Amino acid sequence: MSETDLKRFFLEQVRLFEHFPADKVEEILSRSRLATYEGNEAILETGDEGKFIGVVISGHAEISITDNTGTRSVVSELGVGDVFGVMSLLTGDRIIADVIAGNRCFVLMIPQEVFHACILTNPKAVAYLSRLLAERIRAMSVDLATAQTRAVAKSDDPYALSLGTNTQGKVVVLNVGISQIHFGIYDTHDLGSDIHGIIDNTDEATAHISVTIGPQTRTMERAPFPMSELFAVMQESTRLLGDAFVLHLQDVTAVGHRVVHGGSKFSSAVVITPAVIADIEALSVFAPLHNPVNVEGIVEAMKKLPGVPHVAVFDTAFHQTLPPYAYLYGLPYYLYKQDGIRRYGFHGTSHRYVSLKAAEVLKRPLGELEIVSCHLGIGASLCAIDHGRSVDTTMGMTPTDGLIMPSRSGSIDPAVMIHLLQNHGMSPEQLSNVINTESGMKGISGISSDIHEIEAAAAEGHHRALLAHKAFCYQVRKNIGAYVAAMGGIDVLTFTGDIGETSATVRSLACQGLGYMGIKLDEEKNRNLGKVGSCKVISADDSPVTILVIANDDERLVAWETLRAIERNELIVAMKEDQADAPIPIEISAHHVHLSQADVEALFGPGHQLTPEHELSQPGQFACAEKVHLVGPKGRIANVRVLGPTRKETQVEIAMTEQFKVGIQPPIRQSGDLANTPGVTLEGPYGSTVIERGVICAQRHIHMAPEDALRFRVRDNYVVRVRVEGERELIFGDVVVRVNPAFRLAMHIDTDEGNAANIRTGMIGYIEEIQSRH
Secondary structure, three states: OOHHHHHHHHHHHOHHHOOOOHHHHHHHHHOOEEEEEOOOOEEEOOOOOOOEEEEEEEOOEEEEEEOOOOOEEEEEEEOOOOEEOHHHHHHOOOOOOEEEEOOOEEEEEEEHHHHHHHHOOOHHHHHHHHHHHHHHHHHOOOOHHHHHHHHHHHOOOOOOOOOOOOOOOEEEEEEEOOOEEEEEEEEOOOOOOOEEEEEEOOOOOOEEEEEEEOOEEEEEEEOOOOHHHHHHHHHHHHHHHOHHHOOOHHHEEEEEEEEOOOOOOOOOOEEOOHHHHHHHHHHHHOOOOOHHHHHHHHHHHHHHOOOOOEEEEEOOHHHHHOOHHHHOOOOOHHHHHHHOOOOOOOOHHHHHHHHHHHHHHHOOOHHHOEEEEEEEOOOEEEEEEEOOEEEEEOOOOOOOOOOOOOOOOOOOOHHHHHHHHHHOOOOHHHHHHHHHHOOHHHHHHOOOOOHHHHHHHHHOOOHHHHHHHHHHHHHHHHHHHHHHHHHOOOOEEEEEHHHHHHOHHHHHHHHOOOHHHOOOEOHHHHHOOOOOOOEEEOEOOOOOOEEEEEOOOHHHHHHHHHHHHHHHHHHHHHHHHHOOOOOEEEEEEOOEEEEEHHHHHHHHOOOOOOOEEEEOOOOOOEEEEEEEEEEOOOOEEEEEEEEEEEEOOOEEEOOHHHHHHHOOOOOEEOOOOOOOOOOEEEEOOOOEEEEOOOEEEEOOEEEEOHHHHHHHOOOOOEEEEEEEOOOOOEEEEEEEEEEOOOOOOEEEEEHHHHHHHOOOOOOEEEEEEEEEEO
8 A cells, every 4th residue: 555545544544533634644654654463463462561553454353351261252343444552542551452363454553652742632533532442441341440450460561660761871870878879870771781889988088989780890999089070980980890881971861869858848759950959958957967968969960961851769758648647746736837747758769669569570450459568778667558558657757767777776765865865965966876876786786787797696696686686576577567457458568678688587587476467478488588689479378468578779769760750740741831721620529428239228128229319520420319327336427428320349438537436447548449448337217237348538539531631641540739729729649540431520539628728619720740650
């Protein structure tokens, strides 16, 4: 088929392009490619990443999906002019169905970037694709959530943990500390050539430098140097690995900077601007030793590489989802409101990566897992990750709080500090030195902060070494149990960090006695672990809880966050250019109940059908005439509205202030995410029923149809920050985007949030920032 015939074909026979001018079709054709597939050959497979849409030029194919029994059902037959691969590019999910050629097919493959630049800018094309998507979802034999779960299970990289990008270049990572500078260099196309470097300035007379690539390590020594010479030293040291690995600044496409403290200001990694630098400097009050040197590294790097994006990756950002009852200290409230004194948590990048890696290994969606993550290294912290959200962590306002650590005290009675000030004459500087460098296992053992030296001494019967080791392992085990209780269950226990990866004894003692929680360690796997690689399973084959050891690589994690932050920033810039004033209507969602048909009949009588009273904003949803009473251990909430239609499982949504009234503490969850949630008694005019689970506080969210998501440059399960204008402008963070063809654009918050911010239904909000892209 000639180019002229192909263009005529697209204009006349492909409905997607019927409203496109000829020159735009010509541009699309020139930037796409033709591919040939034989009969029964897979064009797309479940679990693949969506990188293009296809248009059938000749032949025929079918879209099909396989259920749990292995039975394949056809969703749609594809003929000449039909389009496929749309859903993945519209929603951001992995491909959830197979596309198989029925006979020899010629297909035009339109790349993702062409799709975004040329097709999504045409409103009529977007409307057509949205309708097409809705039709295919209705034709599916399984629900969308089930199909997405299977797609995750089949994908090799469902959470995009790879550092590969379409643009070749190098990502440089700087982790500038007080006495050491760690750096990493990552090639976005040659994924096996990661370079790690350490510049150790502990010795005031000499800088000791090591660089590593794969099994090869080279070292050098030189005179101490100012920060202005950092990049010259990095170039000099990488030359030791061979000319092929020398750092050339012109190859650098991005720079990531680890920043210790982001306070409440930063809930995700951000592209650095002068305002961001000012904020990091202001937060030095919480990290006076770390944030200033972090800024020094940022300023120098931006001088040397002014033309590439620089990203700040905060240790604290992942923990911004902690609820107030988990992050507040028992101090006067004004100290929190005025001075920001609260728990912030650290190791956030590590805990986030571990949760994604665990979901990848288990081939289950992150949104259905409860994970206890143990980062055990020079600093040590545990994190409770409930369905992808950090809900508690052991470190506090500073990295000194929490567990006993190699040289840090961890949590101690605050009055001990007063005692040391008053009775030992210590200055604040002396106190800081004691609790940060002379305490923990080092202080108890009197030997060292090195876990292996302590274990060697303990093996020889050294009493204080035994005591230090036991105290450390006891605190790890105690907090694992506490976080299982906090989440109401556990699916995965992970160990990472130098101690978590190398000490079989620590892992063993941390798991001992937890079998009743479903945590069963395979001692042989644990002892014979060897080098971790990226991840290894050490749980027993019959353990209900999977126990993983995951390799920690701080600089690589910063590189990964850096690439994700740049992508988010590009999306938000494009959105604001195209939709500078695109409003999102806000609705206040009061407490309500979704009932299963079985519970409808238990509450209102056999055969009863819900009575629609008025339609809701979301298509097909309605408020019912029926109401129920909620009865908890402490009290009751009367006359709670039932919403229809019925669901597979009953769900109750209440506000935070109502929890105390009924005496239960439900988690913040997305609708339908009911694992390990509390139950309640429901009373109706006919009878009552007790649900064992199903009570949640709904996470604030935005409903979007696919065409809305395209306009706003977001996808399903993105988390955004939304600015709301009104009497007092404010920004809501942690707002999850839900994309479905059945949705109508609206942001939902509960009555507590509406009352606190003086927001009424009908007000509008604007997407200010993309926090994360799950």
